[in-house]
Amino acid sequence: MLLLIDAGNTRVKWALPDEQAVPDTRLSAWLRMESLAHDALDTVLADWQTLPVSRVLISNVAGDVVQQAIEQRLAQAFPALSPVRFRSTACVAGMENHYRFPEKLGSDRFATAIGARALYPQQELLIATCGTATTVDIVSSAGHFEGGMILPGLKLMAESLAKQTAQLPQVAESIQVSQPFADNTDQAIVSGCIHAQTGAILQALQAREQQTGQPVRCLISGGAAPYLLPHLQGKAEAIPSLVLTGLRVVAQSHPELFQQ
Structure with a gap:
């Protein structure tokens, strides 16, 4: 059994x-999927100890402390296993990495x-x-990671203005595209943050379509x-757990990663 771990800046998914x-994009492709905060990592041990795991692949952009915490729990649950750390390189699973320094690309973005x-x-994506951050990246129809922004x-944008961040979801849901100009400060801040985010995404989408002359799937x-x-x-469709999907593809494409 393959265990995949995506350690992000605020949460760990496995x-x-x-x-x-x-x-595919449906949960039917997954036997189990969980998400937890960094400070809740102790809770995974009881779950992991019941699993017949034979391989582990980790993407971690949360730093050494989180990596060490994950490895400690893996060592307790699967003492005979050596987890594999996924890192960005020039080419993996048929994807060419066109970052200027391929190894500097975050493993989560590449996955x-x-x-x-x-x-x-074979689609422009x-x-x-x-x-915690918003990344907007381009994958060409030829399978090249072209870079991004x-x-x-x-939430970080809203927090920088120190206004009602605890109520961000509720305020965000009340904003309408047709009425971007709010009549109160809290909604004005959230509207500005939302439209800054979506404006960057839509501008990038338009720029890529003009650059290639092809439709781009967002x-x-x-x-x-x-x-x-x-x-x-x-103009966009929501796809959950793309990092985990990418790790799965890497594991299937490169079984040599797990050879002791």
Whole structure:
């Protein structure tokens, strides 16, 4: 059994893929999937100890402390296993990494690109991942990671103005695209943050379509995706867990990673 771990800046997701199923956007491709905060990592040990795991693949962008915490729990649950750390390189699973320094690309962004490409092969893709930061990345129809942009995430933008961030979801849902100009400060801040995020995504989408002369499929993922999706004018579709999907593709494409 394969255990996949996606350690992001605020949460850790882990999943068990159904290795007999074709990767798709539905939960049917997964036997189990969980998400927890960094400070709740102790709770995974009881779950992991019951699983017949034979391989582990980790993407971690949360730093050494989180990596060490994950590895400690893995060592307790599966003492005979050596987990594999996924890192960005020049080419993995058929995806060419055109970052100037390929190894500097965040492993989550590269895994996301690989996952999106597996779901929508031979298509021009724009992938917006909306979490602590928002990244907007391009994958060409030829399977090349072309690069992208990084901006503060929706919550981080709102927090920088110190206004009602605890109520961000409720306020965000009340904003209408047709009425972007709010008559109170809290909604004005959230409206500005939402339209800054969606404006960046839509501008990138338009720029890529003009650059290539081809239609571009826009995918959105991440914790803030539900709040941004209604404001993207029907030009994006939500796809969950793209990092885990990409890790699954990597594991299937490169069994040599797990050779001791």
